[in-house]
Amino acid sequence: MQPFKPVLLEAVGVPDGQTIASYRSRGGYEPLEQVLKQKQPVDVVEMVKASGLRGRGGAGFSTGLKWTFLPKDHPGPIYLCINADESEPGTFNNRILMEDDPHQVIEGIILSAYATRASTAYIYLRYEYPQSWQRLQTAIDEAYAAGYLGKNIKGSSFSLDIYLHRGAAAYICGEETGLIESLEGKRAWPRIKPPFPAIEGLFRKPTVVNNIETMACVAQIARRGVDWFRSIGVPADPNNPRDPGSYGPKLYCLSGHVERPGCYETPLGITARQLIDEFGGGVWKGRKAKAVIPGGISMGLMTEAELDTPLDFAGPGKVGCLGLGTAAVVVIDETVSIVDFLHNSCRFFAHESCGQCTPCREGTSWSLRMLERIKAGKGRLRDLDLLAEIGNTMGMMPGSTICGLADGAAWPIKNAIKKFRGEFEDYIKQTNPQGWMVTDPVPALQIVGSH
Amino acid sequence: MIAQPRILTDEMIAQIEALAPRYPNRRALTLPALHIVNAALRYVPLQAVVEIADVLGLAPAEVQDTLTFYQFFHQEKPCGNVRAFVCRSISCALRGGDELLTHLCHKNGIDPYGTTPNGELTIEPAECLGACDFAPCILANDDLLKNMTPETAEAELKKPRARAT
Ligand SMILES: Cc1cc2nc3c(=O)[nH]c(=O)nc-3n(C[C@H](O)[C@H](O)[C@H](O)COP(=O)(O)O)c2cc1C
Ligand code: SF4
Ligand code: FES
Numbered sequence: 266m267q268p269f270k271p272v273l274l275e276a277v278g279v280p281d282g283q284t285i286a287s288y289r290s291r292g293g294y295e296p297l298e299q300v301l302k303q304k305q306p307v308d309v310v311e312m313v314k315a316s317g318l319r320g321r322g323g324a325g326f327s328t329g330l331k332w333t334f335l336p337k338d339h340p341g342p343i344y345l346c347i348n349a350d351e352s353e354p355g356t357f358n359n360r361i362l363m364e365d366d367p368h369q370v371i372e373g374i375i376l377s378a379y380a381t382r383a384s385t386a387y388i389y390l391r392y393e394y395p396q397s398w399q400r401l402q403t404a405i406d407e408a409y410a411a412g413y414l415g416k417n418i419k420g421s422s423f424s425l426d427i428y429l430h431r432g433a434a435a436y437i438c439g440e441e442t443g444l445i446e447s448l449e450g451k452r453a454w455p456r457i458k459p460p461f462p463a464i465e466g467l468f469r470k471p472t473v474v475n476n477i478e479t480m481a482c483v484a485q486i487a488r489r490g491v492d493w494f495r496s497i498g499v500p501a502d503p504n505n506p507r508d509p510g511s512y513g514p515k516l517y518c519l520s521g522h523v524e525r526p527g528c529y530e531t532p533l534g535i536t537a538r539q540l541i542d543e544f545g546g547g548v549w550k551g552r553k554a555k556a557v558i559p560g561g562i563s564m565g566l567m568t569e570a571e572l573d574t575p576l577d578f579a580g581p582g583k584v585g586c587l588g589l590g591t592a593a594v595v596v597i598d599e600t601v602s603i604v605d606f607l608h609n610s611c612r613f614f615a616h617e618s619c620g621q622c623t624p625c626r627e628g629t630s631w632s633l634r635m636l637e638r639i640k641a642g643k644g645r646l647r648d649l650d651l652l653a654e655i656g657n658t659m660g661m662m663p664g665s666t667i668c669g670l671a672d673g674a675a676w677p678i679k680n681a682i683k684k685f686r687g688e689f690e691d692y693i694k695q696t697n698p699q700g701w702m703v704t705d706p707v708p709a710l711q712i713v714g715s716h
Numbered sequence: 717m718i719a720q721p722r723i724l725t726d727e728m729i730a731q732i733e734a735l736a737p738r739y740p741n742r743r744a745l746t747l748p749a750l751h752i753v754n755a756a757l758r759y760v761p762l763q764a765v766v767e768i769a770d771v772l773g774l775a776p777a778e779v780q781d782t783l784t785f786y787q788f789f790h791q792e793k794p795c796g797n798v799r800a801f802v803c804r805s806i807s808c809a810l811r812g813g814d815e816l817l818t819h820l821c822h823k824n825g826i827d828p829y830g831t832t833p834n835g836e837l838t839i840e841p842a843e844c845l846g847a848c849d850f851a852p853c854i855l856a857n858d859d860l861l862k863n864m865t866p867e868t869a870e871a872e873l874k875k876p877r878a879r880a881t
Binding site for chain 1: 738740741743745751778785787788789805806807809810843846847850851855
């Protein structure tokens with residue numbers, strides 16, 4: 266295979282790569298000027314649709330198709346919300362794009378706003394990214410000064426303002442309707458869909474929500490073309506009419522127990538093993554992997570035996586994971602107790618559930634309490650069935666919750682118990698020799714910091 | 717009843733008003749306003765909430781409702797000059813994040829979410845800081861502290877730090 270030359274990460278390591286001068290010298294903003302002169306918004310929608318680009322924020326929905334859901338001939342305003350809440354544990358590629366190449370992101374936003382006829386774009390940026398905040402604000406100021414933002418961009422009839430809006434450390438603000446509620450100044454309670462944001466979104470107006478990396482891809486498609494984009498990645502499965510394929514480059518975040526954690530750009534479809542060995546320098550300390558998270562903690566776990574699974578949109582699902590998610594690969598070595606892993610996962614979701622839906626609010630907190638108890642040497646085998654029951658019943662898929670956070674909370678539980686049940690059983694029997702077989706109800710232990 | 721002195725300064729109100737043209741209604745200014753006040757005071761006491769509501773034309777309960785949702789804005793007393801978020805999510809936990817938090821709290825004699833008696837340092841557990849490539853990591857004011865050990869973190873958190881944003 267030809268070694269792949271990074272495109273989205275082209276500016277990483279380039280001195281002053283974040284400046285508009287550097288971005289222009291790499292060919293940036295030239296495509297935007299061409300588009301504004303020669304193309305109608307609908308042409309840009311068609312271009313992005315034809316590229317096969319699927320959203321990089323986690324759900325993998327076709328970007329061009331999402332744009333076509335906006336009402337035709339709407340009097341406006343139409344809003345574009347850029348999701349820079351990036352809070353899925355293991356994920357940091359948006360941060361790198363915003364810090365090292367903010368103009369690539371901004372050009373993508375301008376092109377997408379043109380396509381969707383939005384004249385205001387909000388970038389919802391998580392609080393914990395002060396460096397991204399500064400880099401983006403500087404880049405936005407530069408873009409205004411250069412005439413790429415503001416009124417009548419480059420002499421066209423198209424006008425656009427981009428505003429940064431800062432979050433306040435809540436994972437749920439990454440869910441697109443939670444983001445919208447938060448932007449409106451309310452608690453970030455996700456909305457029941459439909460109506461989808463394209464019909465009724467921010468300030469009750471038609472709205473598109475897209476991820477930062479999706480924006481960078483739009484900029485590159487405009488620069489390098491649809492054929493270039495479709496020449497990369499995994500083509501649609503001809504035997505599966507519902508598979509739209511996994512085209513384009515992807516930023517994989519590699520962390521946990523690897524020698525060289527980092528953000529690596531490769532064509533979609535690299536396997537976890539290749540990523541770990543060829544980019545990450547292998548599992549650290551010469552150890553073996555016990556389990557690997559394929560795309561952020563919500564996606565569940567792959568075992569060592571499943572590491573040859575291609576990380577395209579369809580791959581992780583074939584081994585029982587929720588999906589590709591954010592393509593954040595976290596390596597867990599053989600010395601880690603699976604009980605500790607699941608405790609960490611349950612603590613995260615118990616902390617981040619917005620509390621709106623009972624199965625999620627109670628399920629996440631109850632599962633954490635059980636894991637606390639198991640860790641404290643008071644586990645019973647019966648707890649594993651109860652955990653599995655929680656995992657099987659909370660989420661949008663079983664139909665019991667408003668948003669996908671609950672599915673993301675359920676998946677690590679389901680995968681861990683299914684794929685590592687023996688280890689859980691051994692742990693429980695060893696740490697609770699007197700009581701592992703008890704099936705009576707147990708009073709929950711006091712726990713700290715799970716609100 | 718004697719009127720309490722106003723907490724929101726003219727400057728804070730001007731900063732809030734400067735953002736108003738960005739949004740079609742004033743409720744959307746809630747989070748920006750909370751951030752502006754929090755950046756200046758290191759907390760958002762209830763009276764500030766009432767005043768923000770007044771500026772935005774909202775009920776205090778609406779602002780308070782939003783504020784409490786995030787658990788980010790302290791209300792009882794100001795955060796320390798350095799507010800340190802210690803990541804405890806998976807990639808950091810795999811490399812010692814929980815131990816880091818325990819160590820730092822112990823050495824500074826405070827519980828998680830607590831502030832040292834001299835008002836210098838607040839330590840809070842955080843979920844993934846989006847810097848898992850530098851695990852375990854800490855966000856201290858605007859500085860990302862990378863690849864921390866208990867010893868390096870202890871030393872780093874003794875340093876004074878600017879607060880730019
Ligand atoms: C609980 C939850 C958290 C999410 N967090 C993020 C996030 O931080 N960033 C993001 O882009 N998408 C996130 N998403 C997905 C968004 O809802 C939405 O699908 C995405 O922003 C759309 O952009 P895209 O089509 O460009 O991927 C999250 C979804 C859920 C259910
Ligand atoms: S599933 Fe959970 S996070 Fe999502 S809306 Fe319901 S309670 Fe909130
Ligand atoms: S898990 Fe700590 S920064 Fe991501």
